[in-house]
Amino acid sequence: MSVATPEGIDLARSLDESLGKILDTEALLEATRDDLPLPAESTATMVGLGLHGVALDEGSGGLGLPLADRVRLAAVLGRHLVPAGLRDEIFGAVPALAVLADQDGVAPLLDRLTEGELRAGVALSSRSDGAAYTLMPEGGELLVLLGPDRIELHRLEDGVELTALNGLDAGQGLSRVDATGSDPLASLAGERAARVRREYELSLACEAFGAAERTLEISAEYADQRQQFGRPISSFQAVAHLLAEMKLALETSRAGIGRIVDLDEENEADEAELELWRATLAHAVPAAARTACEGAIQVHGGIGFSWELGLHLHYRRILAVQFLLGGDSATAELVGANYLERRSR
Amino acid sequence: MTMGQLPVETLSFRPEDETLRAEIRAWMAANDPGAPPEDFEQRLAALLAWQQKLHGAGYIGLSWPERYGGSGLDLRAEAVFSEELATTGMPELINRIGVYMCGPTIMDFGDEGQAERYLRPMLDATESWCQGFSEPEAGSDLAAIRSRGRVDGDRIIINGQKVWTSRAHIARRCACLVRTEPGSERHHGLSLVIVDMEDPGVNVVALPQMLGERHFNEVFLDDVEARVEDVIGGLGNGWAAAMRMLSYERGLFVLERQIRLRRALDELADRMLESGRASERGVRERLGRIHTGLELLKAQGYRTLAGQAADDLPAGSTSIDKLHLSRVEQDLFATAVDLLGPEVALTYNQWTHDLLEGRSVSIYGGSTEIQLNIISKQLLGLGASR
Ligand SMILES: Cc1cc2nc3c(=O)[nH]c(=O)nc-3n(C[C@H](O)[C@H](O)[C@H](O)COP(=O)(O)OP(=O)(O)OC[C@H]3O[C@@H](n4cnc5c(N)ncnc54)[C@H](O)[C@@H]3O)c2cc1C
Numbered sequence: 001m002s003v004a005t006p007e008g009i010d011l012a013r014s015l016d017e018s019l020g021k022i023l024d025t026e027a028l029l030e031a032t033r034d035d036l037p038l039p040a041e042s043t044a045t046m047v048g049l050g051l052h053g054v055a056l057d058e059g060s061g062g063l064g065l066p067l068a069d070r071v072r073l074a075a076v077l078g079r080h081l082v083p084a085g086l087r088d089e090i091f092g093a094v095p096a097l098a099v100l101a102d103q104d105g106v107a108p109l110l111d112r113l114t115e116g117e118l119r120a121g122v123a124l125s126s127r128s129d130g131a132a133y134t135l136m137p138e139g140g141e142l143l144v145l146l147g148p149d150r151i152e153l154h155r156l157e158d159g160v161e162l163t164a165l166n167g168l169d170a171g172q173g174l175s176r177v178d179a180t181g182s183d184p185l186a187s188l189a190g191e192r193a194a195r196v197r198r199e200y201e202l203s204l205a206c207e208a209f210g211a212a213e214r215t216l217e218i219s220a221e222y223a224d225q226r227q228q229f230g231r232p233i234s235s236f237q238a239v240a241h242l243l244a245e246m247k248l249a250l251e252t253s254r255a256g257i258g259r260i261v262d263l264d265e266e267n268e269a270d271e272a273e274l275e276l277w278r279a280t281l282a283h284a285v286p287a288a289a290r291t292a293c294e295g296a297i298q299v300h301g302g303i304g305f306s307w308e309l310g311l312h313l314h315y316r317r318i319l320a321v322q323f324l325l326g327g328d329s330a331t332a333e334l335v336g337a338n339y340l341e342r343r344s345r
Numbered sequence: 346m347t348m349g350q351l352p353v354e355t356l357s358f359r360p361e362d363e364t365l366r367a368e369i370r371a372w373m374a375a376n377d378p379g380a381p382p383e384d385f386e387q388r389l390a391a392l393l394a395w396q397q398k399l400h401g402a403g404y405i406g407l408s409w410p411e412r413y414g415g416s417g418l419d420l421r422a423e424a425v426f427s428e429e430l431a432t433t434g435m436p437e438l439i440n441r442i443g444v445y446m447c448g449p450t451i452m453d454f455g456d457e458g459q460a461e462r463y464l465r466p467m468l469d470a471t472e473s474w475c476q477g478f479s480e481p482e483a484g485s486d487l488a489a490i491r492s493r494g495r496v497d498g499d500r501i502i503i504n505g506q507k508v509w510t511s512r513a514h515i516a517r518r519c520a521c522l523v524r525t526e527p528g529s530e531r532h533h534g535l536s537l538v539i540v541d542m543e544d545p546g547v548n549v550v551a552l553p554q555m556l557g558e559r560h561f562n563e564v565f566l567d568d569v570e571a572r573v574e575d576v577i578g579g580l581g582n583g584w585a586a587a588m589r590m591l592s593y594e595r596g597l598f599v600l601e602r603q604i605r606l607r608r609a610l611d612e613l614a615d616r617m618l619e620s621g622r623a624s625e626r627g628v629r630e631r632l633g634r635i636h637t638g639l640e641l642l643k644a645q646g647y648r649t650l651a652g653q654a655a656d657d658l659p660a661g662s663t664s665i666d667k668l669h670l671s672r673v674e675q676d677l678f679a680t681a682v683d684l685l686g687p688e689v690a691l692t693y694n695q696w697t698h699d700l701l702e703g704r705s706v707s708i709y710g711g712s713t714e715i716q717l718n719i720i721s722k723q724l725l726g727l728g729a730s731r
């Protein structure tokens with residue numbers, strides 16, 4: 001049951017091409033070194049690609065692409081290490097504003113956001129202690145705070161406190177968020193709000209997948225070319241097995257993403273089952289991506305550890321995704337708690 | 346370099362599959378045979394009766410064509426059946442090697458005559474099957490097969506030895522890989538021959554496994570007489586047929602196993618809930634990890650079935666299923682015994698039994714190292730340019 005649309009597939013292909021031209025390693029390295037956003041022109045070009053409508057239904061002026069297309073697009077963004085703030089607008093802020101759109105003053109903001117005239121950051125508040133971090137784009141004016149089952153929309157000028165942090169995935173505007181002193185402009189609690197958060201989390205996982213898959217491709221090619229002891233390093237079983245382990249991790253993740261897309265479309269699956277699945281993927285996919293990326297660095301030897309090759313860019317992004325989602329053990333615990341809770345019913 | 350497919354298709358169930366599920370579920374609830382007897386011999390007898398009963402109800406070979414005694418449904422039905430079977434005390438078919446591996450291989454590679462002769466008795470378990478591939482000198486390196494089949498008119502005279510042959514002692518038929526072309530080497534000149542285990546030249550000797558159970562055997566073949574018309578895929582095509590059979594061993598087979606593991610995890614979770622330990626962070630985290638591994642195994646199994654249904658499985662892809670299965674199975678029982686503590690770990694019981702049995706998963710059907718070789722060559726294409 002493949003329901004990826006021709007539009008979605010085309011969009012992913014052309015996006016893959018154009019991002020490859022806009023985002024070269026050198027520019028990314030520079031932004032990372034200086035902890036500054038990418039040059040304004042390239043950001044403007046990316047914003048102009050019209051991606052803000054990807055996760056927005058047609059009624060609200062979006063493309064109405066199904067989940068099957070959205071997971072692929074998120075992976076393409078990861079593949080090219082698109083700025084996290086842009087990803088957050090596409091998969092977090094726009095869908096959030098869409099469910100808030102019937103509240104006072106939100107609809108015009110959504111229009112401006114999808115037009116690229118207004119910028120917004122997204123923050124996931126931690127399930128355990130409420131701590132929240134955002135990757136605020138330059139000139140951002142809004143903050144979307146995603147709680148476990150509550151969305152709040154804030155204007156930064158209304159008293160949101162942002163403390164700039166020295167981000168590991170540098171150049172993304174990482175800040176700690178304190179919105180306790182701000183009155184939200186709009187808010188929503190309940191199932192629809194929870195769903196926005198879960199789909200946003202899934203898109204983060206797919207982004208990490210895309211970034212990691214790229215590192216595996218680079219590594220497999222490199223291993224066939226790099227010669228030591230008079231032969232390609234891929235002919236050493238230890239190297240080939242390391243690459244196979246990377247592949248294993250990514251293929252089981254790929255199956256998991258395929259499964260949730262199918263479940264989502266079946267309509268038969270109950271919401272609780274989908275919820276557990278999303279939590280499972282939020283744990284599994286970033287972990288697999290990390291395994292793959294760490295393997296990639298190892299397969300490259302010294303150059304893998306170098307600044308210039310840039311595998312650290314993928315590594316930084318994957319780590320950021322894993323910890324924005326809560327980290328390895330916390331996400332595993334959430335899956336376990338959810339499973340045990342179902343079991344005790 | 347282009348990115349891989351995303352999302353991949355997995356198996357999705359339609360309303361008619363859910364109807365079938367409800368029907369099978371009701372039948373299983375009414376006919377659950379309970380746990381199998383402890384005694385190994387009695388257990389085999391019980392499993393035999395159980396498959397016959399399932400067959401009587403029309404549930405074996407749901408995806409097989411009706412002309413071969415099946416129900417003409419698809420692999421979704423098969424998956425539904427496996428899942429519901431798993432809710433019973435005997436979630437395993439005595440003739441799983443026949444039903445899941447040899448039968449499908451005959452349908453793919455064999456001819457109508459073989460299908461006529463052999464498929465029906467697999468379903469009602471009147472003829473159990475075994476897989477005669479491994480030999481003392483041909484384990485991971487299966488192409489080193491030495492057993493010979495001398496073609497003599499319409500007969501093949503077989504001499505040699507097989508080892509680790511699961512269930513050979515209860516099998517009536519063996520899918521036996523032998524070298525039929527004199528002087529041939531490696532993958533060439535092999536044939537997959539159906540051997541009658543009642544032939545006087547077949548000698549089956551028990552080879553107890555690590556738990557002392559009679560799982561596998563040595564099989565000695567002395568002037569065993571088989572027929573050319575019983576060569577699956579024709580003379581000299583044994584390698585391709587054998588590889589197909591192995592891919593089945595890593596396909597539906599794995600899905601079935603995953604369901605048994607799910608039962609074990611559920612049981613472990615229940616024990617944690619009963620003892621009040623389910624609220625411990627560490628317990629939740631560890632169960633969360635196993636749950637994750639099992640869900641991905643299921644997703645991968647569904648992906649494989651969808652690929653099989655569309656006849657579109659990339660070569661080597663089922664090594665992912667097999668490898669992931671062995672990781673999850675070993676983790677699950679190690680975690681279970683660790684969480685249940687010394688009282689369970691020190692004694693012989695289902696948990697410790699399964700902990701030991703789990704060591705076999707990374708060996709049978711191609712060891713972990715061999716699966717990694719397959720993934721690196723066939724899925725990653727390493728060395729293809731050399
Ligand atoms: C429970 C069980 C049931 C079985 N049932 C059957 C059956 O029904 N029919 C049947 O035909 N066979 C059966 N087998 C046999 C099984 O297929 C073989 O045991 C397996 O293929 C390994 O072969 P081997 O035992 O000769 O080990 P070896 O091939 O000698 O391997 C020994 C070790 O060396 C490693 N190794 C070997 N070659 C390589 C390589 N190229 N690269 C890296 N490492 C390598 C292996 O991974 C392993 O760790 C069964 C085995 C088990 C455990």
